[in-house]
Amino acid sequence: MTLTEAKKKQIYRRALLAAVILGLSLIQNSAGRFLKIGGVGPLLLIPAVVAAAMYEGDIAGIFYGLFAGALWDVFAKGNNFNAIFLVAVGFACGMLILTVMRVNFVTHLLLSSCASGIYCLGYWFFHFITPHIDRAFITLFAFYLPMAIFTSVLSPLVFLLVRAIEIKFRTEQYTE
Numbered sequence: 001m002t003l004t005e006a007k008k009k010q011i012y013r014r015a016l017l018a019a020v021i022l023g024l025s026l027i028q029n030s031a032g033r034f035l036k037i038g039g040v041g042p043l044l045l046i047p048a049v050v051a052a053a054m055y056e057g058d059i060a061g062i063f064y065g066l067f068a069g070a071l072w073d074v075f076a077k078g079n080n081f082n083a084i085f086l087v088a089v090g091f092a093c094g095m096l097i098l099t100v101m102r103v104n105f106v107t108h109l110l111l112s113s114c115a116s117g118i119y120c121l122g123y124w125f126f127h128f129i130t131p132h133i134d135r136a137f138i139t140l141f142a143f144y145l146p147m148a149i150f151t152s153v154l155s156p157l158v159f160l161l162v163r164a165i166e167i168k169f170r171t172e173q174y175t176e
Helices: 005-029 031-035 045-056 058-075 082-099 105-129 136-168
Strands: none
Touching: 005 045, 005 058, 005 136, 045 058, 045 082, 045 105, 045 136, 058 082, 082 105, 105 136
C-alpha cells in the first residue's frame, strides 16, 4: 500500500503541529522563565490548541487538546484540569469554525483570548475562592488577569506559526 502525496502532506503537517505543541509546552513550563514579566508568564498551549483546532477541525482539535493538556499536566503541580479544559477548547473551537466562524487572525485572537480568560478565571475560582483564601481578588488582578492578557498578546505569534505550517502543507486549494 502506497501513500498518496496528499496523505503524506497531512501526516507531515500533523506531526509538525504536534512538535510545535511540544516545543511550546517546553517554553511555557520550563524554559519560559525568560518570557515572564513581573512573575507573570503566558499560557502558550491555549492559543496553540485553538489554532490547530481552527485549521484541523473538531476531532483533531480534541486530540491536539488532549496532547497539549497531558503535557501541561505532567509539568503542573496539584490537582489540574488542563487536559480536560484543552480537549473542550479544541472541540469547541473546531466546531465553531466548522459551523459559524471563519479561519482568520481576528477569530483566533477572539477565541484564544476567551479561552485563556476562562482558564485563568476558572483556575483562580477553584484554587482561591472555593478554599476561601485571603486576598483572592488581589491575586486575580495582580496575577491571573495579566496572565490572560499576556497570553492574548502573544497568541498572534502562535497563530502565524501554525498558519505557516498549514500553508506549507496544504493539500487542497479552495477556489471561489
